[in-house]
Amino acid sequence: xxxxYPQNWTDIAYSLxxxxxxxxxxxxxxxIKPGDKTAHLSKSERxxxxxxxxxRNYQPEDNREENLVCVCKPCHLSYxxxxxxxxxxxxxxxxx
Numbered sequence: 001x002x003x004x005y006p007q008n009w010t011d012i013a014y015s016l017x018x019x020x021x022x023x024x025x026x027x028x029x030x031x032i033k034p035g036d037k038t039a040h041l042s043k044s045e046r047x048x049x050x051x052x053x054x055x056r057n058y059q060p061e062d063n064r065e066e067n068l069v070c071v072c073k074p075c076h077l078s079y080x081x082x083x084x085x086x087x088x089x090x091x092x093x094x095x096x
């Protein structure tokens with residue numbers, strides 16, 4: 001299956017996270033960055049402060065900087081709650 005993300009997505013996402021100083025651009029929480037010590041955190045606690053890059057228009061192919069926002073996982077989930085996600089062409093989707 002072909003990914004809808006470009007081959008250099010990891011580099012794009014990392015660069016944006018660095019530019020955001022690993023702070024959620026929606027709620028402001030400081031997220032963990034590579035190398036941070038997290039052994040004392042539970043998996044759930046780590047997930048709450050893990051940063052991801054969200055496509056504002058829900059199109060993973062559109063990687064213009066103005067379409068991308070760095071957010072923590074809970075804020076990312078809030079963007080996708082009751083909205084369409086990144087569903088690949090031909091992938092089964094069920095109405096909510």
